[in-house]
Amino acid sequence: MIKRHLPVLITLAVFVVGYLICLAHFPSFASTRVVANLLTDNAFLGIVAVGMTFVILSGGIDLSVGSVIAFTGVFLAVTIEKHGLNPYLAFVLVLCLAALFGAGMGFLIHTFQIPAFIVTLAGMFLARGLCFVLTTDSIPINAPAYGQITDIAFALPGGGRLTFIALVMLLIFAGGIVLAHFTRFGANVYALGGNRTSAELMGVPVGRTTIRIYMLSSFLAALAGIIFSFYTSAGYSLAATGVELDTIAAVVIGGTLLTGGYGTIIGTLIGVLIQGLIQTYITFEGTLSSWWTKIAIGALLFAFIVLQRGLAMASARSGQA
Amino acid sequence: MQVIREEPELLEIRGLTKGFPGVQALDHVDFTLRAGEIHGLLGENGAGKSTLIKVLTGVFKRDGGTIRLDSQEIAPQNPADALSLGIGTVYQEVNLLPNLSVAENLFIGRQPHRFGLVRTAEMRRRSSEILAGYGLDIDVANPLGSFSVAVQQIVAIARAVDLSAKVLILDEPTASLDTQEVETLFRILNGLKQRGIGIVFVTHFLDQVYGLCDRVTILRNGRLIGTRPIADLPRIELVSMMLGRELAAEALHRAHRRAVTGEPLVAFRNYGKRRLLEPFDLAIRPGEVVGLAGLLGSGRTETAKLVFGIERADTGEAFVDGKPVRIASPRDAARLRFGFTPEDRKTEGIVAELSIRENIILALQAQRGWLNRLPRRIQDDIANRFIKLLDIRTPDAEKPIGLLSGGNQQKALLARWLATEPRFLILDEPTRGIDVGAHAEIIRLIERLCEDGLALLVISSELEEIASYSDRVVVLRDRRHVRELSGAEVSADSIMTTIASH
Numbered sequence: 001m002i003k004r005h006l007p008v009l010i011t012l013a014v015f016v017v018g019y020l021i022c023l024a025h026f027p028s029f030a031s032t033r034v035v036a037n038l039l040t041d042n043a044f045l046g047i048v049a050v051g052m053t054f055v056i057l058s059g060g061i062d063l064s065v066g067s068v069i070a071f072t073g074v075f076l077a078v079t080i081e082k083h084g085l086n087p088y089l090a091f092v093l094v095l096c097l098a099a100l101f102g103a104g105m106g107f108l109i110h111t112f113q114i115p116a117f118i119v120t121l122a123g124m125f126l127a128r129g130l131c132f133v134l135t136t137d138s139i140p141i142n143a144p145a146y147g148q149i150t151d152i153a154f155a156l157p158g159g160g161r162l163t164f165i166a167l168v169m170l171l172i173f174a175g176g177i178v179l180a181h182f183t184r185f186g187a188n189v190y191a192l193g194g195n196r197t198s199a200e201l202m203g204v205p206v207g208r209t210t211i212r213i214y215m216l217s218s219f220l221a222a223l224a225g226i227i228f229s230f231y232t233s234a235g236y237s238l239a240a241t242g243v244e245l246d247t248i249a250a251v252v253i254g255g256t257l258l259t260g261g262y263g264t265i266i267g268t269l270i271g272v273l274i275q276g277l278i279q280t281y282i283t284f285e286g287t288l289s290s291w292w293t294k295i296a297i298g299a300l301l302f303a304f305i306v307l308q309r310g311l312a313m314a315s316a317r318s319g320q321a
Numbered sequence: 322m323q324v325i326r327e328e329p330e331l332l333e334i335r336g337l338t339k340g341f342p343g344v345q346a347l348d349h350v351d352f353t354l355r356a357g358e359i360h361g362l363l364g365e366n367g368a369g370k371s372t373l374i375k376v377l378t379g380v381f382k383r384d385g386g387t388i389r390l391d392s393q394e395i396a397p398q399n400p401a402d403a404l405s406l407g408i409g410t411v412y413q414e415v416n417l418l419p420n421l422s423v424a425e426n427l428f429i430g431r432q433p434h435r436f437g438l439v440r441t442a443e444m445r446r447r448s449s450e451i452l453a454g455y456g457l458d459i460d461v462a463n464p465l466g467s468f469s470v471a472v473q474q475i476v477a478i479a480r481a482v483d484l485s486a487k488v489l490i491l492d493e494p495t496a497s498l499d500t501q502e503v504e505t506l507f508r509i510l511n512g513l514k515q516r517g518i519g520i521v522f523v524t525h526f527l528d529q530v531y532g533l534c535d536r537v538t539i540l541r542n543g544r545l546i547g548t549r550p551i552a553d554l555p556r557i558e559l560v561s562m563m564l565g566r567e568l569a570a571e572a573l574h575r576a577h578r579r580a581v582t583g584e585p586l587v588a589f590r591n592y593g594k595r596r597l598l599e600p601f602d603l604a605i606r607p608g609e610v611v612g613l614a615g616l617l618g619s620g621r622t623e624t625a626k627l628v629f630g631i632e633r634a635d636t637g638e639a640f641v642d643g644k645p646v647r648i649a650s651p652r653d654a655a656r657l658r659f660g661f662t663p664e665d666r667k668t669e670g671i672v673a674e675l676s677i678r679e680n681i682i683l684a685l686q687a688q689r690g691w692l693n694r695l696p697r698r699i700q701d702d703i704a705n706r707f708i709k710l711l712d713i714r715t716p717d718a719e720k721p722i723g724l725l726s727g728g729n730q731q732k733a734l735l736a737r738w739l740a741t742e743p744r745f746l747i748l749d750e751p752t753r754g755i756d757v758g759a760h761a762e763i764i765r766l767i768e769r770l771c772e773d774g775l776a777l778l779v780i781s782s783e784l785e786e787i788a789s790y791s792d793r794v795v796v797l798r799d800r801r802h803v804r805e806l807s808g809a810e811v812s813a814d815s816i817m818t819t820i821a822s823h
Binding site: 199 | 399400401404405416417418419420421425426429430432434437438439441480
């Protein structure tokens with residue numbers, strides 16, 4: 001039982017230790033305001049990471065999510081500000097477009113047996129390119145709906161505000177947990193990551209599942225894009241570059257095996273929070289360059305991959321004995 | 322006229338044909354399986370067993386013939402389709418998902434659910450119930466991969482049966498199980514037989530065939546040799562059907578055989594590994610050729626792998642020149658000046674893209690260490706010397722080895738080890754896949770090598786061949802060295818009789 005959950009427990013321990021270190025340096029980390037901001041600031045990363053967890057669990061990868069976020073922002077800015085589209089209609093439209101985009105990538109990956117890396121790399125360039133076709137400028141979004149949505153928040157004791165966008169992220173995580181662990185779809189995703197051939201032999205609908213996985217990932221990336229546009233109140237073609245890599249890092253730090261088959265959604269949440277924690281610490285510190293976040297993430301990622309390899313080798317050895 | 326009682330045939334295959342480019346894998350094969358029967362499917366390498374199974378489970382499409390299940394003609398499109406028709410297969414390497422829980426493996430695709438959510442508790446309860454029927458009491462929430470192969474196989478069987486399998490195909494299920502696990506499996510199979518399931522059992526273990534099967538079907542080179550009730554089939558006949566060789570009325574054997582005397586060069590005492598090979602004793606003197614004979618899967622290659630350190634022995638001791646040595650890896654073996662040419666040249670031996678010269682000096686260079694590079698002049702000398710010595714047919718030493726014929730590749734592989742000046746050489750199927758002319762040359766070469774004082778251990782499925790050059794022959798059966806033949810006893814017939822004996 002313990003062994004099965006070891007990767008998540010290690011991630012949790014890292015988070016707790018990290019939080020205690022932050023707390024020791026900056027007592028204000030105990031305040032609900034810092035905690036609530038941690039959630040709000042990382043909401044978009046968390047939402048993409050849920051989709052990415054499904055993709056990686058199935059043994060794939062999705063490099064297109066950062067571009068999809070940027071495309072979503074640009075699309076919203078152009079349609080709402082330039083064409084006067086109702087923001088809510090624009091949201092629905094962009095979510096549908098992204099789902100279609102993801103389904104297309106999943107279809108290519110399955111039908112032509114092309115590595116997900118290549119297909120989503122093409123998807124990444126395609127979505128980023130489309131941003132520039134729409135506009136090369138950064139367009140501010142001033143629609144009243146934006147102000148209304150970002151103002152929704154629940155006051156927490158101690159001055160913190162649990163914002164709407166933080167709530168959306170937590171809801172997505174809850175939904176992701178249910179989907180991964182309590183539905184047939186979830187079992188199929190794990191099955192695909194365990195062994196594609198065996199899964200097929202056992203009657204798992206491999207094609208349908210693959211398409212749905214990438215559809216989900218792109219859909220959540222677009223949702224993250226919407227959240228990101230609330231956060232920045234603008235659409236910009238160069239936004240969210242490299243977010244796909246931050247997302248993959250969060251998923252791996254959260255204890256999901258890059259080779260697929262093993263991992264949890266809750267681990268990803270902790271992985272995202274660890275990244276947020278490091279970011280917040282460096283902001284509080286004030287003197288450190290924000291690039292130190294990347295260095296810390298790099299070191300952590302490295303440590304986690306080595307750890308996972310070690311665990312896998314140890315369990316292989318005990319399985320033989 | 323005798324009236325034959327028509328028993329209902331559960332599965333009826335007539336005139337099944339399947340060809341691949343250059344080989345007829347199945348040539349009008351008939352096969353029948355009754356409900357409540359355990360039917361052994363036997364044959365040596367290339368007999369067509371796996372092709373038959375793959376056609377039956379929809380992996381391959383047949384070229385001709387009919388398959389009827391319960392009198393209905395069927396054409397499985399893929400393994401999932403075959404399973405839905407009622408044909409389940411369990412392979413030696415269990416084709417389930419080690420990362421999912423046991424319960425999920427049993428129920429994937431048909432999990433009990435309510436409002437779109439899987440009822441995990443219900444699924445686990447039912448899984449425990451199913452497995453209890455097989456005498457298995459395990460925590461079904463744990464990942465399948467955390468259990469032994471034996472348990473995984475039982476789970477695979479339980480899954481296939483629970484998916485309403487009428488026909489259960491077991492492809493070498495016992496190959497990696499120990500004695501106790503085999504007994505458990507047999508108890509389960511006999512239970513399934515009582516329930517009217519037809520079981521096709523593929524194995525190389527003759528004792529298991531006689532202990533479990535009701536009838537056997539023997540294939541050879543893609544053709545049906547016969548289907549017989551096991552009770553009326555003497556072992557010797559079964560073996561001769563498999564090997565395609567009648568007992569000669571007068572046993573032929575080599576008139577003169579040198580009795581090599583002296584101290585053994587290499588000796589193994591009580592050497593073995595659990596699940597791989599029963600402990601054996603073996604001693605080989607300089608200038609002696611010892612043959613290893615037995616059916617496919619009897620432990621011949623396993624013996625070679627243990628002796629060369631590819632597999633690490635867990636009991637017994639090894640001696641070279643009477644002194645105890647440790648052989649834990651091929652490196653250790655090479656340091657003791659052992660050589661090994663493996664059975665599968667393509668995957669384990671040659672590096673097809675490298676030149677003949679580079680292939681020949683590979684082992685020697687590895688022995689010297691990569692920093693201590695052999696000078697090119699010496700490399701050329703060695704390569705040319707062996708090309709001449711072994712008569713490797715090539716315009717020059719720089720040709721990629723992949724372009725040579727099988728026999729010449731085999732000779733180059735031999736040269737690789739001879740270049741290291743070994744004292745003890747293991748040849749696994751040295752004549753497989755090479756033409757007749759090269760065949761004779763390799764055999765002459767073997768004889769010449771041992772005249773030079775080399776100790777040789779040769780594995781071959783060709784009984785005549787092994788009888789012709791071996792001074793002694795160790796016969797293996799069911800992963801055991803059962804008997805050692807020497808002197809006048811060495812003949813193809815006596816080898817076959819030994820394989821078939823209890």
